[in-house]
Amino acid sequence: MLYSWYNDNFEAVGIVPAAKRQKPVMFYHGTTPEKAAAILMQGVDLHAPKSHDSGDFGNGFYLTLDKTRAKHMGGPAILEVTVDLKFFAYIPNPYFLDKLQQVPPRNKVQELFYCAAFDNKGEMATIHGDKAAGLTRQQVCNAVQSTMLANGFKGLHTEYHGCETVVYDTRVIKSIAWRRG
Numbered sequence: 001m002l003y004s005w006y007n008d009n010f011e012a013v014g015i016v017p018a019a020k021r022q023k024p025v026m027f028y029h030g031t032t033p034e035k036a037a038a039i040l041m042q043g044v045d046l047h048a049p050k051s052h053d054s055g056d057f058g059n060g061f062y063l064t065l066d067k068t069r070a071k072h073m074g075g076p077a078i079l080e081v082t083v084d085l086k087f088f089a090y091i092p093n094p095y096f097l098d099k100l101q102q103v104p105p106r107n108k109v110q111e112l113f114y115c116a117a118f119d120n121k122g123e124m125a126t127i128h129g130d131k132a133a134g135l136t137r138q139q140v141c142n143a144v145q146s147t148m149l150a151n152g153f154k155g156l157h158t159e160y161h162g163c164e165t166v167v168y169d170t171r172v173i174k175s176i177a178w179r180r181g
Helices: 033-042 067-074 108-117 137-150
Strands: 025-031 061-063 077-083 088-090 155-157 165-167 173-178
Touching: 025 033, 025 061, 025 067, 033 077, 033 173, 061 067, 061 077, 067 077, 088 108, 108 137
Parallel strands: 088 155
Antiparallel strands: 025 077, 061 165, 077 173, 155 165
16 A cells, blocks of 8 residues: 655654755765675666675665764775665664563554564564564565555665665665775
């Protein structure tokens, strides 16, 4: 079902806060020098094998505002990626934890993500798969990306780990630069 997310109160339903939607935001993406060169020449391939893992927030191109985290998670080549966040879902804490206590989704976007990413026991299926449903981690990650795109979201922005952000649709990427050295 496609919701009219953009007719509602943005913060109440889980849309990126207005201050971050005014202009594109510059993030970092860590990778190997070989993959950085390929991204610059051929563009981002959302289906390329990940060097670290599938990603807890579904298939996509993972970014962070934290340059050190980008290097740790992806590799020594740090790309500067400018992204338009206008059509991104916003989930401050996508693990739904408060001091290690699970908290329920608080708005429609969080419910949408939670239903796609968590299993019926409340465990994040993008980490271990959904054994009860017979789904692998990769299948769950595919489902998260598909669900978010089907509901009009081009990516997911969090406040977690340096504002970890995942791009589901490369058309929101405005520029990519590699400042070697």
